[in-house]
Amino acid sequence: MRSMRVLAAAGLGLAIMATTSGFTSSAGPSWRLTDTGVTVRFRGLAPVSGQVAWAAGSAGTVLRTVDGGRHWASVAPAAAAGLEFRDIEAWDARHAVALAIGNGDASRIYTTGDGGRTWTETFRNDDEAAFYDCVTFMDRRHGLALSDPVGGKFRILATDDGGRTWAVRPTTGMPDALPGEFAFAASGTCLVSADHLGAGRAWFATGGGATARVFSTTNGGRLWSVVDSPLPSGEAAGVFSLAFKDPWHGIAVGGNYPTPEDAPDGAATTRDGGRTWTVARTVPGEYRSGADWLGVLPVAVAVGPTGSDITYDGGRTWKRFDTGSFDSVFCTPDLSCWASGEKGRIARLSR
Template sequence: MLRTIDGGRTWSSVGPADAAALQFRDIEAFDARHAVALTIGSGTDSRIYTTSDGGRSWTRAFQNEDAAAFYDCMTFLDRRHGLALSDPVGGKFRILATRDGGRSWSVLPTTGMPAALDGEFAFAASGTCLVSAGGQAFFATGGGATARVFTSRDLGRSWRVTGTPVPSGPSAGIYSLAYRDPHHGLAVGGDYTVPASAPAGAARTKGRDWLVAAVPPGEYRSGVAWSGPRTAIAVGPTGSDYSPDGGVTWRRFDTGSFDAVACVAHACWASGAQGRVARLTWTH
């Protein structure tokens, strides 16, 4: 795990010492000092760490002890309330919740969770298979017969599920979500084993129903983020794309390989394999 305090000119390693061999896929930062980070994997490889000093020290807040669980991604609805998503256990997706900013976590009951499809799971590619906006939480899936989006309005206790037109399969589906507000969402994905072809790999919603982008990126994308009220960025191993119209059309602007993207106040950062990090520079 890396941290910069000078706009990306220099970076320092700040990861937990006992997690050097684990895969970090999600970090939620509240300010320059406070953050929560998620590692993924089966059994005890799924962990959550917290820091209150900018990464100089970390506390292990959660370690999964269920061999059937695999946590993929995490989101915070505010500084206190957060959720983490596991692939299905016993036929239903599992939700882990915190009410104290990540210091303690508990598994929520699954009575309000719809049954998973055969083979359905979530993708941990960019840490954005579970996101939130306006007090609501959303997560996306693939692997099964249909790529679906689940929505919760009550901090993860109950969920409504909607099918999407994004193709789904053993390695295909929705890899990343981004919501501008509870009504305007973007989804990107495809099949990571066929990265150069995803003709219906991007979709958008203005409420409940999802529509395939009129001009999609056309290739597998693992991360998406809103960069403004109508603009968005999508990234993947074969390039990056820009949408000026809320996800209706996408235009390629870079051919570099990235896995995840995040935008704050019109500043966008992308990350990729082997510690690759880039900052988007806007030109007019």
């Protein structure tokens, strides 16, 4: 799971030093596209290693590779034709949890334990007012899914058995939503976790209201606090993606989806677990929908429809290295980074 990469990367020692050297070489990073054989848009992405990765997207599509992207197999749930998958979480080549989004019963969760040969629908939303955007797991058992506000408050769905069963959390511990506030189902990273301390930490990000905000929990989603972020907010603007490499250091990226070429103050950092956020000194300058850290390194990658950027200083400054279109990016415990997006695009980062 994504949160487990912190422990794994922490033990790499000299390998991390070598990887840092590789990322800062004069050649720089670049994306190497794989042949997925499809043209759907993949906003859901769950790489496990440099060899194993899952991707979920439009038209009920789920793909899996076990050979580093040389071959992709279609492993979608048979009953999911036409659904819009926006998030997927995976532990290994066999176990994954996929989230389909939409109003009412279009929001569903499926689980597999046999590499996608069979899936079980473990949640179907029965509230027309709910719309689930993202899912995250804090360990192999405990996970959360986020819905846009229902009755003036964001709704949290929780599991403690690896996604086999889900229950809606009471909203008594959730601050009120702002008028027009919602989360963005853009890259599977509007809700994230980083929980190697076992404290149930998670964060989610918003936009749409008067202020783009970041909510946080330290007890598995029962109680939440919220702070304003410095990223601009608007009808289709705000924080689209969060990434935490440990419980304290995080990055936020976003912008305005309809105008992707212009995103002032579109990236920020935190060093205190999300209590305060500071705009990056040099931002990507354009809308970015996904971001992730390279293990415990101060290196992170951000992607969007107009290009990709990298930071070597913990998110304080960003540098463009690619102009291709991607929606999502994730890095694995073995320090491999993958990206996915429109027209069936899935790539691995070369350095």
